[in-house]
Amino acid sequence: MSGGGEATAKALADGVQVWCQHERLMAVEELRANPRNPNTHPASQIELLARNIQHFGWRHPITVSRRSGCIVAGHGRLMAAQHLGLRIVPVDTQDFASDSDELAVLVADNRLAEISVVDSAQLSQLVGELQAEGVDAILAGFDAPALEDLLAGVGGGDEEGDGDGEDDAEGKDECISVGDIRFRVPHDTFDSWRQDLVRQAGGDEDALQNAVRRRLRI
The missing domain is CATH 3.90.1530.10 (Conserved hypothetical protein from pyrococcus furiosus pfu- 392566-001, ParB domain)
Structure with a gap:
């Protein structure tokens, strides 16, 4: 770089x-x-x-x-x-x-x-650029399992599309971390998910994690 x-x-x-x-x-x-x-x-x-x-x-x-x-x-x-x-x-x-x-x-x-929400596609692009420049992904905070999860999340979209990127975005997931829970939410629903979960939790960390677990049935 x-x-x-x-x-x-x-x-x-x-x-x-x-x-x-x-x-x-x-x-x-x-x-x-x-x-x-x-x-x-x-x-x-x-x-x-x-x-x-x-x-x-x-x-x-x-x-x-x-x-x-x-x-x-x-x-x-x-x-x-x-x-x-x-x-x-x-x-x-x-x-x-x-x-x-x-x-x-x-x-x-x-x-x-x-409570930040990660744009998986942009993050994957940034990590890819770092690797292309010879920077070890682990220096950006990604060990091998985390890097594999990131690439799997970005690569899971629908292969069909008109090439303009708008329809493809609907098939991608957004990665969200809440405490020790990491999960993916469909791109077109993650905003409502986040607002709904925060409203249920009322700003309480334990309540937020419990709401996530109920939603994910874990």
């Missing part, structure tokens, strides 16, 4: 380039995970994060609350750093007006990404 002139990292953290804005570098052992963090990070995710950091350097800091001293965003990045044996990491510290504000940001950092 083309780029401009040679860039210079903002810092080095234990030999890893730091490209993101950050307030300071901190020792890993000084960081405290938030005991109320609802997200868990499986070993497969930590391995992907570690490889990403090792290859691209730090693109996002670990965010720490000045109020509690706990991590607000970046628990997975901390675990990836520990997996790599790094001793220092880039940190950004932030103020919060109340404990509830801090917890809301902690939850939102994970939750807002979970």
Whole structure:
């Protein structure tokens, strides 16, 4: 992929380039995970994060609350750093007006990404372009099973069509992730699906996952 002139990292953290804005570098052992963090990070995710950091350097800091001293965003990045044996990491510290504000940001950092809807065709095209440029798909977060799922979802449309792409879109699926559940919804119905599920859940994560399970009969 083309780029401009040679860039210079903002810092080095234990030999890893730091490209993101950050307030300071901190020792890993000084960081405290938030005991109320609802997200868990499986070993497969930590391995992907570690490889990403090792290859691209730090693109996002670990965010720490000045109020509690706990991590607000970046628990997975901390675990990836520990997996790599790094001793220092880039940190950004932030103020919060109340404990509830801090917890809301902690939850939102994970939750807002979970409810996004992926355009499988566009994502597949992007990953294909990266692979054509020699970039390993795993650096974009796709291990072999995930890449296979992505390609299977895009390739399942009706072969018949008039070639203008409009009719073909109706035969494709949209991939949606809700917590640990990954499923596909027909292109022409996924908007109503999403609105209906969110309405049933009323913004509650457990209720949303239960609504999905009822709809999928799992």
